[in-house]
Amino acid sequence: TFFRGCVWTRWFGVDPALRVDVFGELRLGDAFAGVSQVPGFHNDTRAFLFQDTARDVKSSADATERILQKLRNKKEFTVLATVKQETLNSGVILSIHRSEQRFLELESSGQRNEIRLHYRTQGQQPHTEVFPYTLADDQWHKVSVALSASHILLHVDCNRIYERVVEPPSMDFPEETSIWLGQRNSAHGLFKGVMQDVQLLVMPQGYISQCPDLNRTCPTCNDFHGLVQKIMELQDILAKTSSKLSKAEEKMNGLDRCYCERTCSVKGVLYREDESWTDGCKNCTCSNGTALCEPISCVPPVCPPDSAPAYVPGRCCQECQRELNLMDTYCCNNFFLGAIFFFFLCCHLRLFTAGSATFCYLPGHDFCAEGHCCAEHSECISLETGPRCRCRDGFRSLRDDEAYCEDIDECAEGRHYCRENTVCVNTPGSFMCICHAGYIRIDDYSCTEHNECASGQHSCDENALCFNTVGGHSCSCKPGYTGNGTICKALCDGLCQNGGTCVSPDTCICQQGFTGKRCETDIDECSSGFVECDSRATCINLPGWYHCECRDGYHDNGMFSANGESCEDIDECGTGRNSCANDTVCFNLEGGYDCRCPHGKNCTGDCIHDNKVKHNGQIWVLENDRCSVCSCQSGLVMCRRMVCDCDNPTVDLFCCPECDPRHSSQCLHQNGLLAYSTGASWVESCQQCQCLQGEVDCWPLSCPPVDCEFTLIPEGECCPRCVTDPCQADTIRNDITKTCTDEHGLVRFSGSSWIKHGTECTLCQCKNGHVCCSVDPMCL
DSSP states (O other): OOBTTBOOOOGGGOOGGGEEEHHHHTTTTSOOTTEEEEOOSSSSSOEEEEOSSOOOOBOOHHHHHHHHHHHTTOSEEEEEEEEEEOTTOEEEEEEEEETTEEEEEEEEETTTTEEEEEEEBTTSOEEEEEEEOOOOSSSEEEEEEEEETTEEEEEETTEEEEEEEOOOBOOOOOTTOEEEESSSSSSSOOOOEEEEEEEEEOSTTGGGGTOTTOOOOSSOHHHHHHHHHHHHHHHHHHHHHHHHHHHHHHHHHTSOOSOOOOOEEETTEEEOTTOEEEETTEEEEEETTEEEEEEOOOOOOOOOTTEEEEOOTTOSSOEEEEHHHHHHHHHHHOOSSOHHHHHHHHHHHHHHHTSOOGGGOOTTOOSGGGOOOOOTTEEEEEETTEEEEEEOTTEEESSTTOSSEEEOOHHHHTOOOOOTTEEEEEETTEEEEEEOTTOEESSSSOEESSOHHHHTOOOOOTTEEEEEETTEEEEEEOTTEEESSSSEEEOOSSOOOTTOEEEETTEEEOOTTEESTTSOEEOOTTTTTOOOOOTTEEEEEETTEEEEEEOTTEEEOSOOOTTSTTEEEOOHHHHTOOOBOTTSEEEEETTEEEEEOOTTOOOOOOEEETTEEEOTTOEEEETTEEEEEEEEETTEEEEEEOOOOTTOTTOOTTTOGGGOOOGGGOEEOTTSSOEEOTTOEEEETTEEEEEETTEEEEEEOOOOOOOSSEEEOOTTOOSOEEOSOTTTOSEEOOOTTSEEEOTTSOEEETTOEEEOTTOSSEEEEEETTEEEEEEOGGGO
């Protein structure tokens, strides 16, 4: 099937570059302890049984990189699997994570009858999307979770179960990210059952590969987001172009419109424009106020047989010299191809003319003291064969014998070390870095406008050291503190938990709602009497917080008051949410109802439960929950959990896991240091965890609903709170109809971000009509 404007083909036509066969990448056909091949839902592909035993089904480093490369920074993808999960098992189907950071994890909880998708948002905040659904029922199911930007679809057995708008996930995977199949790690999230066709498709509406009969509508949510992003990018390009044009206009307006003749001053002599002169072995010209000099061009002389080219003192070019004079010139000044060549040449000539070469080899003799031909900026050095000229530092040779040297202009040639706020000035043999007006010197090469550290105009933490630098300053935390210098925190012997702050060694200041030396203990506001909920609500303790929840028979009217005042009575009679039999009349009561027998009638007192008649006084166990016992009492159904008596040898361990003494039923905490008995529960990383028969199941903590535009989760807390300042909010219901105007006067959509003009590290965002700017953390 092919849709106009949409990339799609049937399963067999999916581009391999867009498809990840997880079984194939993990080479699951090879030996993996705890995994064996079994018959599947169909015979087209292989199926594998994940047994109730220790196992490590993890991809290799090469396979992980191949998979992540396909997913990295993608905004549209689909997770597919065909599974048959054991009843009540809570296990992970596929997990991509590093340590406790879950970037993409699909989990099915048979304990709570939920499908969970864990990921990290683009703001790098952990997020869990929970879909109430029973997947762990020992039956085959086709499961697909498709994401397109902020749009998520859950299909089970080709039926659309949920469709939601969520925080877009981040597919930016760091190093050391690992991929696991059928488990989160070696100790947690073990899936028990059979899997088949576990796939990742990097394309929209990948569920069609499982269910080809399902249609789709174009464009996708990601298509729309892509269009908005392109508009934002064009806005940014327009802003930068406008800035460049503005700078160009300023420069053009500042151009000098009059002509002034520029002169050159060299060695105290003033030369006019285009005037030429000779300086040693250089021809110079004054051009636009700058002396431009070039070495004199020499034509090689053509010498007769009894002479050869040689340099003559006071001349720039070689001239023909007779052999006797040539020998004296070579031996005294050594002005040609090198010491070794001249040694043999001199000795040959001396033997020819004087019959002895000993004059050319005098170890330790100072030839320079007897006179030399080295001009200004060239120094004489004595070799064993005679004197030699060498250019001083900062000068270069005008001749190959280095008798004449010219100054190197380090400023013009970019061979200097002058930094910001300085001007390079050339000097004979060197250069100087002159500070701009109003700046002070830091060192030989750097200047700054002022000493921010000395003046106190710096951003260093009080527990940091300030160092003045060019154009600013740097901060470094003092010993015993850690941070980036702008923010320094004291080091404690053991981390402060639950958002606590280490203010000094071994001293933690706890966030509201926690106490203890390491802030490890949650304050139960409900039992301590700190909270008084409305009579229609009950207090529910949360880590660091609390929540007034409506009692049975009441529901919130939508105002979501903190103390439960917004709870109102449910009319069970009017809504049909009652168990009264047909021969009785339902009367609504505050927080409940009553089944009354009409006057003069003899009523049975029976109840209606799950569309079945239950007789008055009858007791039964729920079909879908064998641990709950219900009874019918005069038309009212009363249900309660089974009472656990651990001293009773016949106690049902399934319903009373806390009575199970076996070590195999214990669970290991996420940190690997603590063990919990079955039935125990704890809070970890804003999740409620429970140990049930050796399996750990965790789900997001229940938070009180917040109905506001801007929310913030304070550090160390798990639930969002309403804030009025959008710049403080970490979660915003973006409305692209609300726009902002940036410093260039350009309109920006809500959700867009840009670097403020004239800065490198100031990041601005449009939050529903409000411009919020802060220092980009990537610059710190």
